[in-house]
Amino acid sequence: MTAPIPFVPLPARAPPRAASGLLAWVRRHLFGSPGNALTTLALAGLAAYALPPALRWLVGSAVWHPDYAACRALDHAGACWGFVAEKWRLILFGRYPFAEQWRPLAATAIVVAALVVTAIPACWRRWLGGVWVLALASFFVLMSGGILGLARVDTGLWGGLPLTVLLTLVGMGASIPIGILLALARRSELPLLRALATLYIELVRGVPLITVLFTASFVFPLLLPQGMRVDVLTRIALGIVLFQAAYMAEVVRGGLQALPKGQYEAAAALGLSWWRTQQKVILPQALTLVIPGFVNSLLSTFMDTSLVTVVSMYDLTGALRLALGDAQWRSFFLEGYLFIALIYFACCFAMSRYSHWLEHRLNRWTRR
């Protein structure tokens, strides 16, 4: 008989490493693999090397007052925000008469407020249309004046941020419905309609925006009958809308094609007409699918508006160039561009985050 084997418990296993908390997050995301760890270290090193001088230039040694002599003395060893402090009204509002610049400010604020309201799903009601009619009407009244004792301001003098916002808004707002119609036409069973839509879309997509703007600005007036004039801003806006619509059409078509045939068949079998089918079944699904594409277009329209400077309209970028026309401040262009870059970035970042959130929310039905 052998002696009983003594009971020796196995040593306890180490507790699992913390799966949550800051430390766990850092471990998993920044040092998850050797490659990750190396990248983290390299980037940290780069930041340690580059950040202090950058911050010193941006903030520490910067000149904040519109003091030209101080800026000169600095000799670019620090940022000269004095340029922005001196010229910000010109950059933001372009050539709009100086004394009247509260008007573009108010007009832009009203439109931005309407945008914010529109972004809230709880406000997606019929009255939202009324809000926009009011917002756009007050925008135009404030900007162009001529009534209510406001001095008349020619659209040629509109500029800066209000112009950028207006062109983006009109460009998106009008090109989405036109784009939807074009996309539906391109998938129509009527051969003529389909051919026309395809022709339009392919033609426009083969032409750069700058050509469209030139045409709208210089060629189009020549084609008008004698004595008839269309305002330059209207022509430019129309050009942007017609251009953007072709791209929107393709974005929407992508969504339409992603839907299974069964959706059309189920709607048809229930007796829904073609329009009702599109309105109630197809488009709500297709448009939700293509939100990322819409936002892509929105952001590129927002930035493409800077092309209108080539036809002598001064959007945000153009107005900055006006400001840089002042020989004294010309060498501080970097500060100027950083300033408007900040504005562009803030707007684009907000739109991008919002679209992520919206996509998630509208897609509730795909989640189980």
Place this chain on the structure above:
Amino acid sequence: MPESDPIIRLAGVNKWFGHFHVLKDIDLEVARGERIVIAGPSGSGKSTLIRCINRLEEHQEGTIVVDGVTLTDDVKAIEKIRREVGMVFQQFNLFPHLTVLENLLLAPHWVLGLPRAEAEERALQQLTRVHIAEQAHKYPGQISGGQQQRVAIARAMCMRPRVMLFDEPTSALDPEMVKEVLDVMIELAGGGMTMLVVTHEMGFAKSVADRVVFMDQGQIVEQAPPEEFFAHARHERSRAFLSKILG
């Protein structure tokens, strides 16, 4: 329309997909309240046949008359027939962006023009009938396949159709869900609904059908009451099919 007239009449129907002759000289009459099971091997044209009845497919020759309305290119005639004929698909084809209740409301409201409250009442009534009223506010993606198919049946029934077409309604379901859908269909049949059912569920055919229509290669090979069809099929092709499917 005298009640004795057939509710559906197909005479000399031919259809081609390109050069492929998918329906060949189809003659078929369906009486009011009749339950027909259409059987046949894959690719024999069963789906195409019932899809011609509500014009999801267009036939090229012959006539199709549904409840006195002849199918032509006339959109009004097509819309009228689609209001009278409900359809249930293999893949359910519910609208995923709408809740169950909204799926049911859509056609009564927008096609029949019922006020929302009335459409909703009708919808809830149908949902109760398929034993699923408690799911009314869920999205299709949140319920099981069997439940989805029952919703699809309720959706079609909300239009108060005179005929119901079923295209393999249980083929996409997990086995344990087949019965709940068949039970709903049996209840419908018990209520006197005219039904054309494409299915491989021969048990359903035996217990519910008034007639089995057997198709092969685009033709109706034979039609007979189920007892007769299953016991003594007259054609070689039917017997071959039966031996395969019944094992």
